[in-house]
Amino acid sequence: DTFPVGCQVQGSVVFRDSTFHNNPDVKNSLYNTRHGMYHPNCGLENVLMSWGHDEYMYKVMKYNQFSLPQEAFYMIRFHSFYPWHTGGDYMHLCNEEDRRMLPWVKEFNKFDLYTKCEDLPDPQHLKPYYQSLIDKYCPGQICW
Ligand SMILES: [Fe+2]
Secondary structure, three states, rough: OOOOOOOOOOOOOOOHHHHHOOOOHHHOOOOOOOOOOOOOOOOOHOEEOOOOHHHHHHHHHHHOOOOOHHHHHHHHHOOOOOOHHOOOOOOHOOOOOHHHHHHHHHHHHHOOOOOOOOOOOOOOHHHHHHHHHHHHHHOOOOOO
């Protein structure tokens, strides 16, 4: 899962709220409000999140100017933010765009974790289909 955080935890794995037990922000009354360090409806793009493959792939897509709709970029960027899209948390930080994108993120979630089958697919059989998608939406060499 991806969690909004109130500070940077360098070199650590963020897991549930136990990660922050020794963080002085936990005792700072300024941060221990409903909105914490954020303004109401500030938008998820302005919320500091733990770094993960969501943001990395989102940045790769942006940098390489994939010809996909904004919804695709958004789905990738927030697809691991389960507390939000599945748990219904953090709605008070969402702006209009976040609320508009939520159904798309939920749609993408149908193909995320725990949706894979046990049988390994045949890459050679699948390649023409996926190569055609690559050629259409992100052709050429990709900078990673
Ligand atoms: Fe993922």
